[in-house]
Amino acid sequence: MIFLDSDDELEPQCVQEIKKCFLENKTAEVIIPGFILKDEQGRKSYMRSVKRPAWMTGLGGGIALRRSVFADKNIFYDEGLRNFEDSDFGFRVVSRCELFFLDLPLYIYNFRSNIYRDADKNLSSDPSQLINNFKKFKEKNLDFYQSFGPEAMSYLFLWEGTLIADSDARVARNFFWQSFKLDKNLRNFSYFLLSASGSTIIYRSLHRLLIFLRRYYKIITNASGSTIIYRSLHRLLIFLRRYYKIITN
Secondary structure (H helix, E strand, O other): OEOOOOOOEEOOOHHHHHHHHHHHOOOOOEEEEEEEEEOOOOOEEEEOOOOOOHHHOOOOOOOEEOOHHHHOOOOOOOOOOOOOHHHHHHHHHHHHOOEEEEEEEEEEEEOOOOOOOOOOOOOOOOHHHHHHHHHHHHHHHHHHHHOOOHHHHHHHHHHHHHHHHOOOHHHHHHHHHHHHHHOOOHHHHHHHHHHOOOOHHHHHHHHHHHHHHHHHHHHHHHHHOOHHHHHHHHHHHHHHHHHHHHHHO
């Protein structure tokens, strides 16, 4: 069984490669392939399939599972969760099934920056509804995160902060700070820095810049071939790293 979201695509060879992988790896119960991230302008980047911590392994589109995961191990989606059901499902699968990471780009994820803000097209358009749904997910899986220690809890705080920040950066700032205290890395510090002013407008503007750097840095520099663009973005990254070290020290 292969999961496919309604707004994404499978590469033509996807089913053939998945079948081949299952035949060659008899013990594998779940195959997690790489995927292609395609933005609204049609620009693409390849995201590799690599093993990640259990608390970061969400099982969504492109994932292939043997029938036995459902029939024999009785693992199903929680239909009571309107959002985050893929992460909830993934936790139970990761803890009980044999995974195989297939480093081939077999799935095309069509990334849209307004996925949580388009009221006419998306189930997750209401920020308060999204946050309430996350609280249900968090309450159900809190013991799971705590069992993996501070790094996992830091990730949970960061995740909740990013959901809240788009509507209330002042409240989100507390979650980002908790995340940074538990795991002092550049990512967590960056999000706290984005929300430091408490202004939602400032956060949104800076967050768009962060997304640009994170998702499109390689695409833009490779596509344009511009040394000026590369130097500008590279200097900005160096500045953020140096500022991070100064603050933390």
